[in-house]
Amino acid sequence: MIPDTPPEAAATPAGAPGFPLPPTDGATPEVAQRQAVMGLLNRATLAELQAAIERFQPLPKVHVLRPPEVGLVMVQGRTGGDGAPFNLGEATVTRAAVHLDGGATGVSYLLGRAPEKAKAAALLDALWQDPALRIAVEDALRPLRRRLAAEAARTQQDTDATRVNFFTMTRGED
Amino acid sequence: MYVAVKGGEDAIRNAHDLxxxxxxxxxxxxxxxxxxxxxxxxxxxxxxxxxxxxxxxDLAALAIKQARGDLIEAIFLARAFRTTLPRFGTSVPVDTTAMAIRRRISATFKDLPGGQVLGPTFDYTHRLLDQGLATTAQTTVKKPAASASEPTGEEAAVASPPMPRVTDLLGDEGLIEPAPADDGTAPTDITRTPLSFPAGRPARLQALARGDEGFLLALGYSTQRGYARSHPFVGEIRFGTVEVSLPVEELGFAVPLGDITLTECQNINQFKGSATTPPQFTRGYGLVFGQSERKAMSMALVDRALRFAELGEEKTAPAQDEEFVLSHCDNVQATGFVEHLKLPHYVDFQAELELVRRMRAAHATDEAAGAPVPTQEAAE
Incomplete structure (x- = not known):
């Protein structure tokens, strides 16, 4: 669930309504913000990421530290929903890492088999880490936020339309 | 026993082309x-x-296309593909309380916090064939009713509130057993360590989550019909998306990978209590990838039946037999062993043929001599 709010607000405590952050021990606001951006990038289409990258042309030289690689992550659930963990099954994941000349190292891990997308997400992660570019990156991701928020709103609206109230019928003479 | 054969390359190639x-x-x-x-x-x-x-x-869709819609064959293809990939790690356990709900129903409480939403369901349909679907015209699909509050996106901070569990409502009063506590030990992974018995609940849940829907449905049904009867109620079924995140060592934090769709079923079962435990409700749990309600419910029924020993119940039925259930619920294993029977067994069968001929000859000789006929098992 992606709220259409800039990530300053996302530095709320993990698990806050509206932006469930992955549990991290002692996450700094910076880490929490980066997690939020990574989560956002991972829900984008390749075209959306490419459109965002376009804004930063000409890019500094990009060194591919880790070429996109497809692998698996074992997804765990919890017994009874809140108890001891168990292995539910695996999901495909693609990861990549790039380094920008004179800049940061960007990393991506995302669901699915999407090498190009992983590389683009890693590049945007690297750009975002540059404090001078952060606001511009956030701005470039605004259409993506807006799309995800609209989709979530639509799904919630469709689901709410099926909300029911069951009544128990009285049986017998009374 | 299957013995390797050679030859038939042209026929095999032509069969695959066909x-x-x-x-x-x-x-x-x-x-x-x-x-x-x-x-x-x-x-x-x-x-x-x-x-x-x-x-x-996408991969599952490809497998279905390649398997011509044979889902067990498609499942086999998916399992084979996963063996070709490295594993990057293990996710943080998903939090189903934070699920973005697309369906959530309870058969035990009509008014529960968070309410009930039907979502896309076959329930309450009349199971009459819809001839309208026989044509490809799109006119039969109703557009969702236009709402006054069309989401504009910009301001729409959409957040599904955390959805409390039905089991928590009962748990607050101590009327239901708590879930087994997380003591920090890594759960068994049956894809890395072969199943051994007793398997333990995490290994059982993993095996059931990937087990054959039809097999688990039949076993779950058997528990309802009196084989390991434990009177279940569906406390809650929910289906929707949850975020998966992966702790990444080189980053020192967990990366949110994206969302997956899950179906969860919480069953509530009777338990009359024991010397140490007062009467309280017990639980069976089902969690499955995708929208798979029948499977999640069957899994919860079988999970509960398999817990007979820890709850001091009598073992009377197949659904309680851990080794029987877990050894036979995997349809890839099952289809492999059943279907291998159609592969050439010529040498093996020749040996059997010789044996039966010898036994018949001996039988005829003994009969002629008036001796008692020894019995022997032909097939070993």
Whole structure:
């Protein structure tokens, strides 16, 4: 669930309504913000990421530290929903890492088999880490936020339309 | 026993070419696309992901197309594919309380916090064939009712509130057992360590989550009909998306990977208590990839039945037999062993043939001599 709010607000405590952050021990606001951006990038289409990258042309030289690689992550659930963990099954994941000349190292891990997308997400992660570019990156991701928020709103609206109230019928003479 | 054979290469190649042409069917009919399978046969895709134990919609759609719609064959393809990939790690356990709900119902409380939403369900349909679907006209699909509050996006900070569990409502009063506590030990992974018995609940849940829907359905049904009866109620079924995140060592934090769709079933069962435990409700749990309600419910029934020993119940039924259930619920293993019977067994069968001939000859000799006839098992 992606709220259409800039990530300053996302530095709320993990698990806050509206932006469930992955549990991290002692996450700094910076880490929490980066997690939020990574989560956002991972829900984008390749075209959306490419459109965002376009804004930063000409890019500094990009060194591919880790070429996109497809692998698996074992997804765990919890017994009874809140108890001891168990292995539910695996999901495909693609990861990549790039380094920008004179800049940061960007990393991506995302669901699915999407090498190009992983590389683009890693590049945007690297750009975002540059404090001078952060606001511009956030701005470039605004259409993506807006799309995800609209989709979530639509799904919630469709689901709410099926909300029911069951009544128990009285049986017998009374 | 299967003995290797050689030869028949041309026939095999031609058979596979013929399979490809049969898969394609009438060339006059447009070829089906993976996007069409993923979008319009979504529950088949969900089943392949659940029992293939591999969450990847596009891959499951490809497997369904390649398998000509044979879902067990498609599951086999998904399982084979997963063996070709490295594993990057293990996720943070998903939090189903934070699920973005698309369906949530309870058969035990009509008014529960968070309410009940039906979502996309076959429930309450009349199971009459809809001839309108026989044509490809799109006119039968109703557009969702236009709402006054069309989401504009910019301001729409959409957040699904955390959805409390039905089991928590009962748990607050101590009327239901708590879930087994997380003591920090890593759960058994049956894809790395072969199942051994007793398996323990995490290994059982993993095996059931990837187990055959039909087999678990039949076993779950058997518990309702009196074989290991424990009177279940569906406390809650929910289906929707949850975020998966992966702790990444080089970053020092967990990366949110994206969302997956899950179905969760919480069953509430009777328990009369024991010397140490007062009477309270007990729980059976089901969690499955995709929208797979029948599977999640069956899993919860079988999970509960398999817990007979810890709850001090009598073992009377197949659904309680851990070794029986877990050894036979995997349809890839099952189909492999059943279907291997059709492969050439010529040498083996020749030996059997010789044996039966010898035994018949001995039988005839003994009969002629008036001696008692020894019995012997022909097939070993």
């Amino acid at each position: 399979l490809a042409r049969t898969r394609r069917g009438d060339p006059g009919v447009p070829e089906i696309g993976l996007d069409q399978i993923a979008e319009q046969l979504g529950l088949a895709v969900d089943r392949v992901m659940a029992e293939g134990s591999l969450y990847d919609r």
